[in-house]
Amino acid sequence: MAISAVRHWTPVLDVGLSGLAPVAGAVVGLLAGLYPAIRAARMQPVDALRGPS
16 A cells, blocks of 8 residues: 555555455454364363373
């Protein structure tokens, strides 16, 4: 955006990408947190406090 202003270019922003980016970020975040959450849900609290086996 700054380069566009300095060079007097008209910035072009694809509306589809600006709407898709937050959705993609949310999906990646959910998938990244899903595995540790499932693993922690199956673990007994005492085992979690002991540390890795």
